[in-house]
Amino acid sequence: MKRTFPLFLLFVFGILGIIPFIIPHPVVQNTDDFLRNNLLKILAAFALILGLGSLLRVHFDKIKRKRQNWEYSWVLIITFVITSIIGLFGGVTGEGILPTRIGSFSFDIWTIYFNIEVPLGATMFALLAFFMASAAYRAFRARSSEATLLLVSAFVIMIGVLPLGESISHRLPSFTQWIMDVPNVAAQRGILFGVALGMLATALKIILGIERSWLGGGGE
Amino acid sequence: MKIIDILERIDRRIIYLVLLIVVVLPLIFPSVQSVRVMPPVEKFFNAVDKIPEEKALIMDFDYTPQDMPELEPMGIALLRHAFKKRIKVLALSLYVQPLGLAQRALTQVTEEFNSIAKTNADSVIYGRDYVFLGWQVGPILAMLSMGESITNFYRVDYYGNQTDTLPLMKLIKNYSNVGLVAALSPSDIPKYWVAYAQNRFGINVGAGVTSVSASEFYPYLQTGQFSGLMIGMKGAAEYEEMVESNLKVKGRRKASESLPSITYAHLLIIAFIVIGNISYFIKRRQK
Numbered sequence: 001m002k003r004t005f006p007l008f009l010l011f012v013f014g015i016l017g018i019i020p021f022i023i024p025h026p027v028v029q030n031t032d033d034f035l036r037n038n039l040l041k042i043l044a045a046f047a048l049i050l051g052l053g054s055l056l057r058v059h060f061d062k063i064k065r066k067r068q069n070w071e072y073s074w075v076l077i078i079t080f081v082i083t084s085i086i087g088l089f090g091g092v093t094g095e096g097i098l099p100t101r102i103g104s105f106s107f108d109i110w111t112i113y114f115n116i117e118v119p120l121g122a123t124m125f126a127l128l129a130f131f132m133a134s135a136a137y138r139a140f141r142a143r144s145s146e147a148t149l150l151l152v153s154a155f156v157i158m159i160g161v162l163p164l165g166e167s168i169s170h171r172l173p174s175f176t177q178w179i180m181d182v183p184n185v186a187a188q189r190g191i192l193f194g195v196a197l198g199m200l201a202t203a204l205k206i207i208l209g210i211e212r213s214w215l216g217g218g219g220e
Numbered sequence: 221m222k223i224i225d226i227l228e229r230i231d232r233r234i235i236y237l238v239l240l241i242v243v244v245l246p247l248i249f250p251s252v253q254s255v256r257v258m259p260p261v262e263k264f265f266n267a268v269d270k271i272p273e274e275k276a277l278i279m280d281f282d283y284t285p286q287d288m289p290e291l292e293p294m295g296i297a298l299l300r301h302a303f304k305k306r307i308k309v310l311a312l313s314l315y316v317q318p319l320g321l322a323q324r325a326l327t328q329v330t331e332e333f334n335s336i337a338k339t340n341a342d343s344v345i346y347g348r349d350y351v352f353l354g355w356q357v358g359p360i361l362a363m364l365s366m367g368e369s370i371t372n373f374y375r376v377d378y379y380g381n382q383t384d385t386l387p388l389m390k391l392i393k394n395y396s397n398v399g400l401v402a403a404l405s406p407s408d409i410p411k412y413w414v415a416y417a418q419n420r421f422g423i424n425v426g427a428g429v430t431s432v433s434a435s436e437f438y439p440y441l442q443t444g445q446f447s448g449l450m451i452g453m454k455g456a457a458e459y460e461e462m463v464e465s466n467l468k469v470k471g472r473r474k475a476s477e478s479l480p481s482i483t484y485a486h487l488l489i490i491a492f493i494v495i496g497n498i499s500y501f502i503k504r505r506q507k
Contacts, residue, residue: 044357121285137492
């Protein structure tokens with residue numbers, strides 16, 4: 001029963017998810033609308049709580065077992081608790097019951113977001129440029145004909161997409177566009193078909209109960 | 221030590237330092253670089269331009285601080301275009317993190333227009349000209365549910381107003397009243413708009429994506445599933461160019477200002493790759 005019932009639910013709702021795309025009858029569409037606007041929204045909210053609970057459990061466990069870099073888990077837990085309290089009781093812009101201003105210093109959610117999350121996020125991503133420059137210098141070598149082709153096309157694309165490409169030759173941006181439109185699309189389309197067929201097969205296996213690893217527990 | 225050995229083993233700190241200088245200097249002394257508008261962006265501009273008066277533009281702000289430099293200028297240019305042409309805008313975010321950035325873009329462009337507006341009709345007014353629907357749980361749920369009823373799924377807007385009380389939402393019921401969805405996202409979200417909203421409800425979709433993910437979106441443009449495609453900073457700069465030259469909308473062009481920085485950074489990376497390869501071939505010949 002512990003396994004049969006989730007499998008039965010998955011089968012029913014999996015099929016219900018496909019049918020509205022095929023049958024436009026109002027009864028089918030209204031049922032689908034009801035499921036999405038009522039049941040699924042509630043389920044998704046529960047999933048959010050479950051996710052946060054799981055996150056905290058993982059980090060408390062890491063601290064308890066003193067796993068590698070366990071100290072950083074405290075940073076996550078403390079910031080999670082502080083921002084949750086501020087968000088729940090202080091409001092987004094400080095309109096809640098919890099005061100989020102001391103003199104000219106404010107610490108409402110928006111202030112935290114724009115002064116901590118935005119610069120930190122942007123910094124993390126900006127660092128990539130430096131690592132990429134260093135890695136490209138060390139590893140991007142024309143060791144074979146394929147690598148040379150990759151190198152040349154990378155140069156053409158890099159220069160062609162820039163305003164500089166237009167200055168070198170007015171045909172270079174169009175040539176760059178052709179590389180993206182024809183050889184790139186040909187390769188991407190092949191990948192897309194492969195991925196789509198794989199997804200279809202996996203989805204069918206899950207809906208029909210053949211693939212059961214999502215149930216956890218390491219098998220019967 | 222021979223010069224070839226030095227070229228082969230440039231310290232990474234030197235690479236970082238030179239790159240830093242090359243990136244930062246053009247940003248300290250900004251200059252707008254004009255660009256040639258390529259067909260994917262031109263298509264996007266035309267798709268927005270052709271939205272009928274009675275239909276709205278859905279703007280899906282899904283960028284985070286990480287991708288903000290590339291995608292925020294697209295959002296601002298699109299908003300300038302829409303407000304100038306008096307196209308109604310429904311803004312939303314399918315994730316929580318982009319909400320603040322979406323609100324910031326909306327506030328900035330609204331203030332730009334209202335600071336020069338002479339009459340109430342010229343002004344951009346919340347609830348009449350645009351609505352910020354905010355966020356609701358489940359990105360795919362939102363895409364599917366808006367096909368039936370937007371106010372039924374987004375019962376309150378970002379500011380807590382009942383959406384069915386807003387004048388704009390009395391006109392825009394579902395996708396049949398929407399001309400285009402502009403999805404600005406660093407992830408697969410534009411593809412989801414095609415898979416769920418377009419396939420089922422026939423809505424037009426335009427995408428603004430980061431340079432690093434661009435190649436995977438081209439097939440959708442070629443098939444016509446995307447009405448247009450903006451790629452990275454260059455795509456944003458092209459849209460800024462079109463908005464300024466075609467619609468005479470003046471405003472700070474952040475993407476166009478950033479292009480010199482990107483140009484020099486690209487050239488530097490190419491130079492380092494060339495240096496690495498020269499030293500590699502010389503060494504190989506010596507062996």
